[in-house]
Amino acid sequence: MSERSESVLKAIAAKGVVEVDGTVKGASAYRAGKEMFAHAARVMKDAGWRLVAEWAIDESAFNRGFCVFAAYCLGGEYLVIRTEIPRDEAHFQSLTRYFPAAFRFERQIRSLMGLIPTGHPDLRPWIAHEDWPEDAYPLRKDFDGTKPMGRASGEYQWIKAEGEGVFEVAVGPVHAGIIEPGHFRFQSVGENILNLETRFGYVHKGIEKRFEALGWIEAVKLSGRVSGDTTVAHSSAFCMAAETASGIKPAERASFIRAIMMERERIANHLGDIGAICNDTAFAFLHYQFSILREKVLRTNKEVFGHRLMMDSVCLGGVVRDIPVKGVDLMLEEARAIMEEFERLVRIYEDNPSLEDRLYSTGVLSPETAKAIGAVGFVARSSGQHIDVRKDSPFSPYDSHAPVVPVLSSGDVHARAWVRVEEVRESFRLMRELIAALPAGPLTAQWNPPSPGASGFSVVEGWRGEVVYWVECGPNGFINRCMIRDASSVNWLAIEQAIHGNIVPDFPLCNKSFNQSYSGHDL
Amino acid sequence: MLRILHQIFRTGIVTEPFKPEVEARVTLVGEGLEKEVAERFKRSLTIRFVDAGSCNGCELELVAVNNPVYDSERFGIHFAASPRYADMLLVTGPVSRNMEIALKRTYDAMPAPKLVVALGDCAFNGGVFGESYASLGSVGNVVPVDAYIHGCPPSPEEILKGIMKAVTR
Ligand code: SF4
Numbered sequence: 001m002s003e004r005s006e007s008v009l010k011a012i013a014a015k016g017v018v019e020v021d022g023t024v025k026g027a028s029a030y031r032a033g034k035e036m037f038a039h040a041a042r043v044m045k046d047a048g049w050r051l052v053a054e055w056a057i058d059e060s061a062f063n064r065g066f067c068v069f070a071a072y073c074l075g076g077e078y079l080v081i082r083t084e085i086p087r088d089e090a091h092f093q094s095l096t097r098y099f100p101a102a103f104r105f106e107r108q109i110r111s112l113m114g115l116i117p118t119g120h121p122d123l124r125p126w127i128a129h130e131d132w133p134e135d136a137y138p139l140r141k142d143f144d145g146t147k148p149m150g151r152a153s154g155e156y157q158w159i160k161a162e163g164e165g166v167f168e169v170a171v172g173p174v175h176a177g178i179i180e181p182g183h184f185r186f187q188s189v190g191e192n193i194l195n196l197e198t199r200f201g202y203v204h205k206g207i208e209k210r211f212e213a214l215g216w217i218e219a220v221k222l223s224g225r226v227s228g229d230t231t232v233a234h235s236s237a238f239c240m241a242a243e244t245a246s247g248i249k250p251a252e253r254a255s256f257i258r259a260i261m262m263e264r265e266r267i268a269n270h271l272g273d274i275g276a277i278c279n280d281t282a283f284a285f286l287h288y289q290f291s292i293l294r295e296k297v298l299r300t301n302k303e304v305f306g307h308r309l310m311m312d313s314v315c316l317g318g319v320v321r322d323i324p325v326k327g328v329d330l331m332l333e334e335a336r337a338i339m340e341e342f343e344r345l346v347r348i349y350e351d352n353p354s355l356e357d358r359l360y361s362t363g364v365l366s367p368e369t370a371k372a373i374g375a376v377g378f379v380a381r382s383s384g385q386h387i388d389v390r391k392d393s394p395f396s397p398y399d400s401h402a403p404v405v406p407v408l409s410s411g412d413v414h415a416r417a418w419v420r421v422e423e424v425r426e427s428f429r430l431m432r433e434l435i436a437a438l439p440a441g442p443l444t445a446q447w448n449p450p451s452p453g454a455s456g457f458s459v460v461e462g463w464r465g466e467v468v469y470w471v472e473c474g475p476n477g478f479i480n481r482c483m484i485r486d487a488s489s490v491n492w493l494a495i496e497q498a499i500h501g502n503i504v505p506d507f508p509l510c511n512k513s514f515n516q517s518y519s520g521h522d523l
Numbered sequence: 524m525l526r527i528l529h530q531i532f533r534t535g536i537v538t539e540p541f542k543p544e545v546e547a548r549v550t551l552v553g554e555g556l557e558k559e560v561a562e563r564f565k566r567s568l569t570i571r572f573v574d575a576g577s578c579n580g581c582e583l584e585l586v587a588v589n590n591p592v593y594d595s596e597r598f599g600i601h602f603a604a605s606p607r608y609a610d611m612l613l614v615t616g617p618v619s620r621n622m623e624i625a626l627k628r629t630y631d632a633m634p635a636p637k638l639v640v641a642l643g644d645c646a647f648n649g650g651v652f653g654e655s656y657a658s659l660g661s662v663g664n665v666v667p668v669d670a671y672i673h674g675c676p677p678s679p680e681e682i683l684k685g686i687m688k689a690v691t692r
Contacts, residue, residue, distance in 0.1 A: 202576075348526050
């Protein structure tokens with residue numbers, strides 16, 4: 001155990017008993033009493049830890065009540081605190097006082113598991129909509145997830161702004177462009193935004209519940225569709241959590257191939273998004289140019305991995321297929337050709353004063369806010385946070401092939417675009433390095449389901465940032481609970497902050513520069 | 524500016540003709556359009572797109588349909604911001620329960636004749652998400668569908684060919 005975990009554990013234990021939780025693999029985990037949940041959060045907060053995720057489980061299958069978990073991170077170390085909740089006292093201490101990220105985690109727990117966070121200032125439904133039946137808590141074991149759910153009446157209470165000249169602009173869930181559905185409500189005076197309130201849940205498909213109805217192998221396919229643009233990172237994270245739970249190490253060659261695919265996923269998404277940001281300033285030229293490069297990457301994916309987005313390429317214990325011999329040459333040649341074009345386009349981006357005018361100092365997420373919210377990924381790195389799972393808590397092969405992680409501090413749209421320019425360069429470099437070092441050997445390790453009651457915690461750096469999974473095996477050998485925390489779950493909070501003081505017409509541009517997942521958030 | 528011009532000339536025209544070996548897998552339902560209408564839509568088709576619950580994989584490929592390589596505009600296909608002047612409603616995803624009303628409203632807002640095309644395996648039968656408390660499965664469970672384009676996700680070329688098949692039959 002590291003010194004920093006030891007010191008926080010000591011401080012937590014000053015108030016009561018803290019026990020090691022041996023059932024959780026992949027992070028140091030502890031059990032603490034119900035009355036110590038918030039106390040532990042305060043200790044973690046004071047020591048500078050970040051709240052990574054908060055989730056609940058129904059332990060009926062083990063003849064127990066509920067449990068609430070909070071996962072924290074500092075310097076790449078993950079620590080999980082579990083608290084048991086008796087079935088007839090369905091509430092727990094809210095952590096919102098210490099961590100803003102808890103606001104939505106806890107609303108989600110309340111909506112989907114029916115546990116009340118005491119002391120939470122806002123208990124409106126989250127992900128669940130107001131027309132869900134009164135006591136429909138889908139993540140509870142006695143809720144039959146296979147049946148359609150009725151509609152109740154109810155109205156969502158929006159935050160209101162009052163005053164002379166204040167008006168509201170409501171956008172969505174159906175948007176003008178080809179994007180996912182969500183609702184944004186602006187209170188503004190003239191063009192200036194006073195407040196933005198987002199409301200999601202429109203693409204809630206019951207993914208977490210669905211995991212509990214699937215076998216392990218089918219579950220991998222589902223994890224690859226939590227957010228289609230992050231299919232490799234999500235399916236890798238799920239497999240790593242499951243592998244950790246059963247004490248399996250994926251085949252070494254496979255972990256390299258997973259990483260190569262993850263870097264390619266990063267490159268493809270970044271290329272598309274840098275172009276799309278330019279497009280939102282009406283600079284269509286760069287948009288088209290970058291989309292041509294993205295298309296090239298997807299075509300190589302298809303040739304090498306058999307699927308343009310590389311879906312269903314990861315499996316439990318390894319990867320589904322090997323890189324064909326000509327695949328290596330294809331990827332290397334592609335990297336060379338694309339980088340050449342890419343650098344030309346980047347110079348045009350840099351030289352363009354009208355881009356500069358729109359991108360600089362627009363949608364600023366200050367480093368302080370980014371830290372307070374617990375933002376992750378390129379959003380955090382554009383706002384001065386040195387945070388990247390590949391570097392902070394490296395899993396194979398990043399432990400021996402570390403990326404150089406670019407960090408900017410201006411936190412504006414430009415920073416979010418530029419960090420990604422740097423990341424495209426770095427990912428191509430890393431991809432070449434990984435290809436050169438690709439070890440020989442089998443593609444999969446033997447897969448065995450975890451033993452009942454065991455659980456695995458895993459974290460990978462997807463292109464948006466930290467993707468977190470926690471998977472628990474039930475008494476019957478199947479998945480009892482699968483918790484998913486996409487980078488979007490925390491980063492969506494950031495956009496509401498970054499938009500303050502901007503004008504309504506700049507919202508699409510700001511939103512594009514974050515480009516968070518709706519599906520990965522709504523689950 | 525010179526750099527931009529230079530790059531435009533360097534790039535040239537990247538739009539590709541269709542590859543004959545790519546075939547869209549499409550399931551057609553119902554009667555289809557009258558011949559005359561179909562003829563018109565062949566040259567100008569305005570699409571209103573709705574994501575009714577997809578994983579966003581289908582959107583990525585649908586966005587790609589607009590890139591210079593596939594250039595949907597050359598077939599007179601373009602995407603509109605409002606259902607009021609759309610000829611076709613293109614829907615992805617299993618329909619989530621929380622999107623059901625929004626999808627129906629979009630459909631209702633369209634002028635007749637309303638062509639509805641469901642895009643992707645999820646839109647056909649719910650895909651990996653199936654039918655559940657949160658997912659209503661097939662788009663056909665919520666609005667009348669004229670054609671399903673299969674694939675997870677279908678590639679840009681499959682999408683374009685599928686859309687054309689849906690119009691001309
Ligand atoms: S068909 Fe595939 S890509 Fe499309 S929404 Fe469904 S899972 Fe995602």
